Amino acid sequence: MFSIREHEDTGVTVIELGKRLTLENADELLRTAENVVSAIAPRVVVSAKDLISIDSSGIGALVTIKNRVLQTHGQFAVVGLRPDIKRMFTLMNLHQVIRIFETEDLATKAMGSRRV
């Protein structure tokens, strides 16, 4: 199950992942995120604090969302990765294409003040 949390004060939309992001639900994440990424310059944080398993389809979904966000000059980050999943991201060099932070607060701060 995913949840989408919009913070009006910071302008950040948080997409909270469940325990798994795999072939079975990667498309569902993309459909869920479609409305978020179609905004102008969205500020999107994906929270992976509950995530224990991700496969190549899940990674593909994250990269697709990130690409869509950047196309509209938005900002994208992933937060709360468990050490083993963070290690996998590093192995795949995803940390070079996706901004990774420990917490939502750090990601929000790094995104800077909200554009008007």
Add this chain to the structure above:
Amino acid sequence: MSLTQHPSTVPPATKGLPAERANTLPALQALSDTINSMSDEHAMMRTVVENLTGILQAKAGLLMIAGGTIYTKHRETSDPLLHLEQELRESEESTLARVHPPQTLPNEFARRLLLVPILWRERIIGLLAFDLQRRRLLANERSMLRILANQLAAAFGSRSPSPSSAHQSVPLHGSLRDAACVQESLLPAIPSPHVCGLSIAAFSVPADIVGGDYYDLICVGPQRLGIVLADIQGKGIAAALFGNLLRTTTHFLTHETPSPAILLRKINTILHREAASSRKLFTMFYAIFDAKTSTLTYSGSGHAYPVVLSRRTTAIRRLRADGTLLGISSFQRFREHSIELASGDTVVYFTDGVIEHGSHAGNGFGEERFIQCLMRLREQEPEAIVTGVKEALHAFTPLPSTDDITVVVTKVP
């Protein structure tokens, strides 16, 4: 104490609205008309929660449909709503069961929320929740909320798979089996256990009838063998079709490209557009073994690092290659590395399906267990190593894997 403030049980509407609420009812009615004309479920949910939170001047609002996404809108951060969201994420069924019929929720936060169950045929299928900061709604506002909840129930309650869809899949299944035969025939036959001075064994098991793993052995010159392993995002027929496109491209390029790093760059340049449009990112590892010099030259792109086992030492080496996933961007560079292999050195190439095996039932087989398994088998010949890995995976869980699994083992005699 009941934690739900059921709109249907409130007293009749008071005459006349307070000035600051004059626009609330027309706005709720307009929202009701808007969602009537919406067909996209996600857009509808987002529209409802965003608008209701604003119209009701709530601190925050939440909308969820069982088995789907939870949408929340925080005009200001609301701890009770965050708490409810967490409870729903952890135990959707039991949390909803406490909302309807109304029961006492064991947390203080729920008392501060307006909860509107979404009911379909007397069963709760979702929930609207708002942090009104203790503000109470008027009776007609509550009635309008009930109407909106009923609209959502009608939109989402009848979602169920069509009984005819199961029948439609039958003939497709036959075609998939044909595709599996074709895909299997495209995997490299290993006519002799000794190719270009290497002993070789391999196995590849798709999670579906056809798979998204691709491995190949290509003779790229006198005494030079190309070893390819790729893991395409997803599985099934779409991944398999992309795998065949990758196979053709790789075969075409290997003969004109002696460098693994340049080959990966060319493949990325050629297939980037197809990968991006079909959302088929892929990892790849390509190595060339030169039997004359016993040198392995390799490059990789986000692929699991192959393991080198040596007869001389118990220490293992990994063939680290630091490229990013292929298909992410049209312009990517890859580094190339070389190692010299001695007699008795074994290289085990694999896809991450090995590590992930059994993860749907908890923690997967895992890298540590895989390495320990290889250490036990390191003195063996490739065929025995492949058999040993298969047995270890089966012993871990006999259930079929949710990801494709491929292992290729080469050994310098």
